[in-house]
Amino acid sequence: xxxxxxxxxxxxxPGASVKVSCKASGYTFxxxxxxxxxxxxxxxxxxxxxxxxNTGNPTYAQGFTGRFVFSxxxxxxxxxxxxxxxxAEDTAVYYCASPTWDWGQGTLVTVSS
Amino acid sequence: QAVVTQEPSLTVxxxxxxxxxxxxxxxxxxxxHYPYWFQxxxxxxxxxxxxxxxxxxxxxxxxxxxxxxxxKAALTLSGAQPEDEAEYYCLLSYSGALVVFGxxxxxxxx
Numbered sequence: 001x002x003x004x005x006x007x008x009x010x011x012x013x014p015g016a017s018v019k020v021s022c023k024a025s026g027y028t029f030x031x032x033x034x035x036x037x038x039x040x041x042x043x044x045x046x047x048x049x050x051x052x053x054n055t056g057n058p059t060y061a062q063g064f065t066g067r068f069v070f071s072x073x074x075x076x077x078x079x080x081x082x083x084x085x086x087x088a089e090d091t092a093v094y095y096c097a098s099p100t101w102d103w104g105q106g107t108l109v110t111v112s113s
Numbered sequence: 114q115a116v117v118t119q120e121p122s123l124t125v126x127x128x129x130x131x132x133x134x135x136x137x138x139x140x141x142x143x144x145x146h147y148p149y150w151f152q153x154x155x156x157x158x159x160x161x162x163x164x165x166x167x168x169x170x171x172x173x174x175x176x177x178x179x180x181x182x183x184x185k186a187a188l189t190l191s192g193a194q195p196e197d198e199a200e201y202y203c204l205l206s207y208s209g210a211l212v213v214f215g216x217x218x219x220x221x222x223x
Contacts, residue, residue, distance in 0.1 A: 059210055101204070
């Protein structure tokens, strides 16, 4: 069955960077796009964008350009989300989702001094 | 960017029926928006209930159904159970491979 297993919670200081991983199994990784979704505390789901797992080409939603980078390591069926210059407002749970909106368990990123 | 709208909150009695809707600021929702519906309970990741308007996953309870209704996507719950109390999100796909979530509907079973 499809499984998306994400890396563990992170506590970072403002200005630092974080890299969240999402390891896929149970399907052909390069056949389906990987989506990334943010959920701030007490808020709704916000689509961040997706990465073409065949070409590595990313598409970023409005508001997620510049500091947010999607990447892949297809040799280990893993997608990554890197956020640089972290701000307090980046505090959220980040989810990966693929192939037909199966979800990872989420990764809590907390940005605090 | 399109805005996807949902009822902020709804209440249904146990055993009752309720319909949640999902509208688009760009006009009528069609099957070409490939509507999805997700259920999220506190502290849990979302779970897909309905995909491509009306298709169910193997884990989707039979009491949930998806459709198009009056220019919107709709999720109908027939025979609500206490465990259906959750937040429900819809998702619509737009040209350019862009995706937008609705703001969510908090469903109370009371």
